[in-house]
Amino acid sequence: MAMLMTGDLHYLAGFGNELQSEALPGALPQHNSPQHCPYGLYAEQISGTAFTAPRHQNRRTWLYRIRPSAGQACSQPYVQPRFTAELRSDTPPEPMRWNPLPLPTSPVDFVDGLVTMAGNGSAALQHGFGVHLYACTRSMAGRVFCNADAEMLIVPQQGALRVVTELGLLDVEPQEIVVIPRGIRFRVDLLETSARGYVCENFGAPFRLPDLGVIGANGLAAARDFLHPVAWFEDCATPTQLITRYLGQLWQGELGHSPFDVVAWHGNHAPYKYDLRRFNALGSVSFDHPDPSIFLVLQAPSDTPGVDHIDFVVFPPRVLVAQDTFRPPWFHRNVASEFMGLIHGKYDAKASGFVPGGASLHPCMTGHGPDVATIERALQANTTRPDYLTDTMAFMFETRLPMLLTDYALDGPLRQTDYLDCWSGVHSRFVGGTHPQG
Numbered sequence: 386m387a388m389l390m391t392g393d394l395h396y397l398a399g400f401g402n403e404l405q406s407e408a409l410p411g412a413l414p415q416h417n418s419p420q421h422c423p424y425g426l427y428a429e430q431i432s433g434t435a436f437t438a439p440r441h442q443n444r445r446t447w448l449y450r451i452r453p454s455a456g457q458a459c460s461q462p463y464v465q466p467r468f469t470a471e472l473r474s475d476t477p478p479e480p481m482r483w484n485p486l487p488l489p490t491s492p493v494d495f496v497d498g499l500v501t502m503a504g505n506g507s508a509a510l511q512h513g514f515g516v517h518l519y520a521c522t523r524s525m526a527g528r529v530f531c532n533a534d535a536e537m538l539i540v541p542q543q544g545a546l547r548v549v550t551e552l553g554l555l556d557v558e559p560q561e562i563v564v565i566p567r568g569i570r571f572r573v574d575l576l577e578t579s580a581r582g583y584v585c586e587n588f589g590a591p592f593r594l595p596d597l598g599v600i601g602a603n604g605l606a607a608a609r610d611f612l613h614p615v616a617w618f619e620d621c622a623t624p625t626q627l628i629t630r631y632l633g634q635l636w637q638g639e640l641g642h643s644p645f646d647v648v649a650w651h652g653n654h655a656p657y658k659y660d661l662r663r664f665n666a667l668g669s670v671s672f673d674h675p676d677p678s679i680f681l682v683l684q685a686p687s688d689t690p691g692v693d694h695i696d697f698v699v700f701p702p703r704v705l706v707a708q709d710t711f712r713p714p715w716f717h718r719n720v721a722s723e724f725m726g727l728i729h730g731k732y733d734a735k736a737s738g739f740v741p742g743g744a745s746l747h748p749c750m751t752g753h754g755p756d757v758a759t760i761e762r763a764l765q766a767n768t769t770r771p772d773y774l775t776d777t778m779a780f781m782f783e784t785r786l787p788m789l790l791t792d793y794a795l796d797g798p799l800r801q802t803d804y805l806d807c808w809s810g811v812h813s814r815f816v817g818g819t820h821p822q823g
């Protein structure tokens with residue numbers, strides 16, 4: 386297991402590994418639950434999969450902490466109406482696009498800064514997802530969050546974050562992502578004055594690296610680039626508010642101390658971060674624009690082989706060399722629903738309107754593709770020469786279940802009601818004349 390240092394923090398590298406870390410020498414016992422743990426710590430197991438899940442999918446971590454989590458409960462509702470599970474079944478099958486969430490003008494933290502855009506399924510049935518935006522201007526002082534429903538994939542777009550978790554600290558900046566496994570308590574601190582980004586809540590099987598099939602043993606996201614925290618703790622008796630997302634609702638309770646009191650841990654149910662700039666993008670070196678599955682970073686599999694519940698796909702800087710090819714994303718309709726965000730720069734299918742921090746949704750089977758300006762450019766391009774796509778980082782949450790939208794997404798202030806106009810100048814270029822009948 387490699388130990389890496391990036392910025393001020395140390396990380397454990399790898400994906401799906403059995404990891405171990407201790408913040409004090411000898412804090413990690415030789416076996417899971419000795420009669421007396423080192424330093425008088427309590428052992429606590431957090432299971433992320435069924436006890437009996439197959440070994441390659443089984444996820445659990447043993448925590449050695451100053452106080453166990455028992456005796457703590459969130460029994461009071463916490464009111465944050467924009468972070469919701471209320472979805473509209475009258476969502477129309479229409480391409481949609483949104484402007485970025487404005488940064489709050491008052492102090493707002495990560496939990497209060499979340500706004501739900503879309504989702505489907507049910508946290509109670511452990512099937513489905515939520516899609517959210519966040520914009521915040523202060524750290525979660527005195528407050529921690531626990532998602533009992535879902536694993537959370539956070540995609541910062543603006544503003545670096547320090548994510549304090551039970552297993553240690555992760556610093557993430559835009560163009561990196563962080564994944565918090567279900568049930569792990571965490572706090573988001575701002576390393577800059579404001580922060581904005583996207584969140585995918587995954588109620589189903591956890592994200593994993595895709596198989597590479599004929600690509601071979603290397604390519605796309607490399608396991609060694611996934612970085613986990615090392616053990617870090619504070620022994621702090623300050624009262625702390627715990628907010629838990631459970632069955633799609635928010636609940637609060639008071640802890641008499643910091644829950645970040647895990648002195649050592651071992652296991653594989655652990656948060657991680659990944660730098661999207663490390664993604665090894667592959668593409669066509671002959672002709673045609675490949676399916677975007679070649680840009681798959683992480684997949685959350687469904688019960689149907691080959692059909693993912695959620696795909697997290699990135700569109701990074703790359704060189705397009707396909708010859709005699711319409712190079713931008715093609716016109717298409719897809720059985721999956723495509724929620725896209727832009728982290729940085731421009732996206733190659735849209736010359737304007739899709740801006741960093743903004744979002745778009747192309748619901749299942751809804752026609753979409755490049756806008757008029759992109760079409761014109763692509764038709765005139767000299768495809769014997771490479772196109773260097775620089776200054777770009779877009780991503781997609783591509784889901785098997787259609788996306789139901791919230792009131793905020795459908796009728797709120799971010800919606801670009803003129804989005805369809807980006808195709809209104811797409812005219813017939815047909816030169817065949819009238820085909821004789823019969």
Ligand SMILES: O=C(O)Cc1cc(O)ccc1O
Pocket residue numbers: 675676677713714715717719723734747753754781
């Ligand atoms: O619609 C989109 O912009 C996303 C997308 C990109 C691409 O290169 C191929 C298919 C696809 O859905």
Ligand SMILES: [Fe+2]
Pocket residue numbers: 717719723747753
């Ligand atoms: Fe698409």
